[in-house]
Amino acid sequence: MGTPRSPAPRRPDTGRSVAGRMLAVLGAFDASHRSLTLTALARRAGLPLATAHRLVATLTRWGALERDATGAYHVGLRLWEVAMLSPRGGGVREAALPFMEDLYEATHENVQLAVRDGLEVVYVELISGRSAVQVRTRVGSRWPLHATGVGLVLLAYGPPRLAEQVCARPLRRYTEMTIQDPHRLRAVLAEVRRTGIAVSERQITMEGLSIAAPVRGPGGEVVASLSVVVPAGEGVAPGLIPAVRVAAHGISRTLAA
Amino acid sequence: MGTPRSPAPRRPDTGRSVAGRMLAVLGAFDASHRSLTLTALARRAGLPLATAHRLVATLTRWGALERDATGAYHVGLRLWEVAMLSPRGGGVREAALPFMEDLYEATHENVQLAVRDGLEVVYVELISGRSAVQVRTRVGSRWPLHATGVGLVLLAYGPPRLAEQVCARPLRRYTEMTIQDPHRLRAVLAEVRRTGIAVSERQITMEGLSIAAPVRGPGGEVVASLSVVVPAGEGVAPGLIPAVRVAAHGISRTLAA
Numbered sequence: 001m002g003t004p005r006s007p008a009p010r011r012p013d014t015g016r017s018v019a020g021r022m023l024a025v026l027g028a029f030d031a032s033h034r035s036l037t038l039t040a041l042a043r044r045a046g047l048p049l050a051t052a053h054r055l056v057a058t059l060t061r062w063g064a065l066e067r068d069a070t071g072a073y074h075v076g077l078r079l080w081e082v083a084m085l086s087p088r089g090g091g092v093r094e095a096a097l098p099f100m101e102d103l104y105e106a107t108h109e110n111v112q113l114a115v116r117d118g119l120e121v122v123y124v125e126l127i128s129g130r131s132a133v134q135v136r137t138r139v140g141s142r143w144p145l146h147a148t149g150v151g152l153v154l155l156a157y158g159p160p161r162l163a164e165q166v167c168a169r170p171l172r173r174y175t176e177m178t179i180q181d182p183h184r185l186r187a188v189l190a191e192v193r194r195t196g197i198a199v200s201e202r203q204i205t206m207e208g209l210s211i212a213a214p215v216r217g218p219g220g221e222v223v224a225s226l227s228v229v230v231p232a233g234e235g236v237a238p239g240l241i242p243a244v245r246v247a248a249h250g251i252s253r254t255l256a257a
Numbered sequence: 258m259g260t261p262r263s264p265a266p267r268r269p270d271t272g273r274s275v276a277g278r279m280l281a282v283l284g285a286f287d288a289s290h291r292s293l294t295l296t297a298l299a300r301r302a303g304l305p306l307a308t309a310h311r312l313v314a315t316l317t318r319w320g321a322l323e324r325d326a327t328g329a330y331h332v333g334l335r336l337w338e339v340a341m342l343s344p345r346g347g348g349v350r351e352a353a354l355p356f357m358e359d360l361y362e363a364t365h366e367n368v369q370l371a372v373r374d375g376l377e378v379v380y381v382e383l384i385s386g387r388s389a390v391q392v393r394t395r396v397g398s399r400w401p402l403h404a405t406g407v408g409l410v411l412l413a414y415g416p417p418r419l420a421e422q423v424c425a426r427p428l429r430r431y432t433e434m435t436i437q438d439p440h441r442l443r444a445v446l447a448e449v450r451r452t453g454i455a456v457s458e459r460q461i462t463m464e465g466l467s468i469a470a471p472v473r474g475p476g477g478e479v480v481a482s483l484s485v486v487v488p489a490g491e492g493v494a495p496g497l498i499p500a501v502r503v504a505a506h507g508i509s510r511t512l513a514a
Contacts, residue, residue, distance in 0.1 A: 082284070
């Protein structure tokens with residue numbers, strides 16, 4: 001994403017730094033820190049307590065943060081409402097959900113939707129049957145591109161430089177089946193482009209097999225990937241690949257409309 | 258939500274005002290303004306172009322905003338990721354989705370999850386069959402408490418002062434069936450508390466009938482409401498009320514665990 005050239009601010013390190021500090025407060029929250037005391041917030045944001053106190057008060061008044069009965073802070077509903085306007089988080093997800101429902105009803109397996117952020121996939125929606133194979137993903141979680149079905153799709157259809165960047169770094173290993181060899185990765189990506197489907201078997205856990213297809217935006221560019229994760233070792237049930245393909249096409253059509 | 262008392266900031270109108278301006282930039286986006294040029298953003302945020310330019314650059318670098326090929330800005334994926342940590346947006350929704358799936362599969366009607374924010378309900382998740390009756394809600398949309406099934410539940414189980422506040426104001430009318438009379442509203446709320454279910458018929462549109470149940474948090478307090486919206490005029494299908502009740506209990510159990 002491009003960034004406009006900033007004019008030199010009149011007061012060099014007020015505006016910028018206060019804005020940066022405010023974002024540091026938001027960035028202090030993560031999946032294992034959903035609720036933070038003011039002290040913990042200040043420490044994680046690397047801010048003096050008084051500064052954190054002032055910023056947290058402003059964020060809380062606006063609704064970006066909420067304070068619970070114990071006095072701890074968590075991310076607020078108003079920030080969630082604004083964030084749901086994100087095309088890649090909220091928008092694609094909104095268009096995809098009905099088709100994900102259909103796919104879930106047809107398969108009763110894990111149905112996942114992911115987008116690319118830099119060299120990672122971010123899962124924006126998951127539907128899991130209680131009976132379905134356990135997956136290690138959650139909404140908002142990030143995984144490397146080479147090790148997941150959705151990641152292989154987003155890598156195969158990403159800008160040409162992307163595959164080079166990924167292959168230039170060590171490919172992290174999760175199981176003995178995780179792709180380690182850049183040459184093999186390039187061959188897999190070529191196959192994904194040829195078939196329009198990525199099949200990723202036992203790359204993250206030894207239990208899962210993922211079948212992923214590209215979701216295209218109005219311009220025809222690949223903006224997301226849809227996958228079904230089934231138990232590994234049982235092969236790919238007939239009709240599963242067409243089902244994923246049809247659902248992904250449906251989402252693309254909705255985004256184009 | 259309480260707000261900590263702020264110590265007098267060393268530089269009165271830098272910290273606060275910059276933080277406020279940054280939130281004004283985020284607040285410039287809404288459902289009908291998901292993508293904004295810098296000029297439109299500055300105008301909607303009430304900021305000088307240079308100030309908006311500087312803040313937008315900071316927000317874009319962090320990932321709170323993203324810039325598309327046309328140069329327009331939209332809410333970024335990183336802000337969405339942080340916002341998904343919101344207990345009321347992301348958390349309750351995450352716990353609820355599997356049960357909402359089950360309810361959708363059992364009914365093939367609209368399944369909705371909402372939380373209260375002040376005097377309004379905010380829908381945090383919707384599952385709609387393409388065959389289901391058209392509803393006017395979307396994820397993130399707000400409606401008054403008195404006119405929706407989920408709203409009646411959140412009102413019935415809200416703090417005592419809440420019903421007084423709502424009854425003290427004019428009750429907005431959407432159809433000839435919308436509750437207008439405060440006395441009738443109080444009677445309806447008593448019935449909701451007695452039965453643990455709210456039935457709202459044709460209050461928002463003449464087509465919809467909503468059946469809503471409370472979702473309770475770990476402390477037993479009502480934190481959300483789950484509803485099914487079916488076509489009005491066909492009465493309530495047998496088993497529909499128990500189905501909503503069971504799904505809502507399931508979500509409450511998950512939140513308690």
